[in-house]
Amino acid sequence: MAISEYTKKIILVDDEKDIRDVLEITLADMGYHVFAAGNGKQALELFRTEMPQIVITDIKMPGMDGIEILRNIKNENPDTEVIMITGHGDTDLAIKSLKYEAIDFITKPISDDALEIALKRANEKIITRRQLRKYTESLEKLLREKSELQDHLSSLGIMIGSISHGIKGLLTRLDGGVYLVESAHTNKEYDDIGEGLDILKETVTRIKKMVLDILYYAKERDLKLEKVNVLQFAGDVAVVIEQKIDDQHIEFHRDFGQDNIECEMDAEFFHSALINILDNAIDACTEDRSKASHKIIFSIRQDNENVIFEIHDNGIGMDTKTKENIFNLFYSSKGSKGTGFGLFISNDIIKQHRGTINVNSVAEKGTYFNIKIPKQHIENK
Ligand SMILES: Nc1ncnc2c1ncn2[C@@H]1O[C@H](COP(=O)(O)OP(=O)(O)OP(=O)(O)O)[C@@H](O)[C@H]1O
Numbered sequence: 542m543a544i545s546e547y548t549k550k551i552i553l554v555d556d557e558k559d560i561r562d563v564l565e566i567t568l569a570d571m572g573y574h575v576f577a578a579g580n581g582k583q584a585l586e587l588f589r590t591e592m593p594q595i596v597i598t599d600i601k602m603p604g605m606d607g608i609e610i611l612r613n614i615k616n617e618n619p620d621t622e623v624i625m626i627t628g629h630g631d632t633d634l635a636i637k638s639l640k641y642e643a644i645d646f647i648t649k650p651i652s653d654d655a656l657e658i659a660l661k662r663a664n665e666k667i668i669t670r671r672q673l674r675k676y677t678e679s680l681e682k683l684l685r686e687k688s689e690l691q692d693h694l695s696s697l698g699i700m701i702g703s704i705s706h707g708i709k710g711l712l713t714r715l716d717g718g719v720y721l722v723e724s725a726h727t728n729k730e731y732d733d734i735g736e737g738l739d740i741l742k743e744t745v746t747r748i749k750k751m752v753l754d755i756l757y758y759a760k761e762r763d764l765k766l767e768k769v770n771v772l773q774f775a776g777d778v779a780v781v782i783e784q785k786i787d788d789q790h791i792e793f794h795r796d797f798g799q800d801n802i803e804c805e806m807d808a809e810f811f812h813s814a815l816i817n818i819l820d821n822a823i824d825a826c827t828e829d830r831s832k833a834s835h836k837i838i839f840s841i842r843q844d845n846e847n848v849i850f851e852i853h854d855n856g857i858g859m860d861t862k863t864k865e866n867i868f869n870l871f872y873s874s875k876g877s878k879g880t881g882f883g884l885f886i887s888n889d890i891i892k893q894h895r896g897t898i899n900v901n902s903v904a905e906k907g908t909y910f911n912i913k914i915p916k917q918h919i920e921n922k
């Protein structure tokens with residue numbers, strides 16, 4: 542059997558110098574690197590510094606005997622294999638040494654064959670143990686991967702369920718829209734066609750958003766960072782929102798200041814992060830029946846390192862339970878009108894930008910979002 546690097550070192554313990562010398566030559570011939578010791582104390586010192594995989598020790602020695610050396614070694618490193626050298630009539634001691642987990646014993650006078658067999662046995666055990674450890678490690682890795690896969694599958698299941706539920710709601714709305722258009726057309730009540738078309742348009746926009754959300758969620762993408770003129774960027778965001786609230790009684794106020802701010806960001810991603818938050822502000826205002834007028838304020842500020850986006854609305858606000866859950870995937874209080882993707886994705890995008898998002902909300906009063914991102918992207922936080 543080939544002797545690996547690992548097993549090359551052997552500590553040989555015998556109080557008789559002649560035996561030590563002969564054995565040392567034989568073992569060296571077999572390819573081992575031998576460290577010889579004349580007593581137990583010396584043997585244990587060598588054992589600690591050289592950390593061999595195999596020790597060969599005489600059983601009967603003055604002072605610390607072989608059994609004691611064996612016990613000490615097994616105590617310090619149970620993986621070390623110890624071969625005992627016994628004299629004629631030492632059967633009891635030999636059996637005792639097996640009890641303390643010596644791998645084998647050879648009787649004096651030592652024949653090369655007996656030595657070789659004992660060493661073969663020790664090496665085989667060392668190799669088997671090493672393989673077993675490797676198998677255990679890969680088994681553990683497999684088990685970990687399996688449990689990760691299960692987690693993935695179960696969240697995939699939840700996601701598919703939730704998406705299907707959302708799609709079902711949207712299809713029902715599409716059906717409703719088509720029905721309105723069809724019946725207006727059949728009855729030649731052309732004025733009513735507009736109402737049906739509005740439903741169709743709004744539903745198609747929502748399907749689009751949902752598909753984009755799913756695509757974002759399904760694909761982990763690195764940020765495409767670029768230097769962005771913040772005023773211009775926020776202007777583009779504002780235009781989208783202004784178009785959305787065009788025919789709703791909500792006042793939209795831009796509070797951008799005059800500062801020319803530059804910020805490193807993935808404009809496409811960050812755009813959707815802010816749109817999600819502003820969309821929610823619109824929903825919160827539309828749903829609120831308790832106030833005569835509604836207002837959304839979109840502001841930009843900066844400090845030395847960061848750009849700060851703030852979004853105020855005086856919509857329905859949130860209760861404590863909602864506040865605790867808003868960033869959770871699929872959390873939505875909007876029934877079939879929401880999927881619960883929005884803030885989960887916004888939060889993710891802001892975190893990717895090494896930014897922070899904070900919320901302050903009072904039920905029935907309104908909500909305030911504060912989003913802060915560094916002007917200069919920080920690679921690792
Ligand atoms: N400005 C806000 N005012 C009141 N409640 C809010 C506001 N923003 C978020 N929420 C609450 O947080 C929940 C989660 O928001 P999120 O944007 O993640 O999902 P959603 O709007 O319900 O659905 P989606 O955005 O996927 O269409 C909302 O359902 C709502 O209850």
Ligand SMILES: [Mg+2]
Binds near residue numbers: 817820821879883
């Ligand atoms: Mg939303």
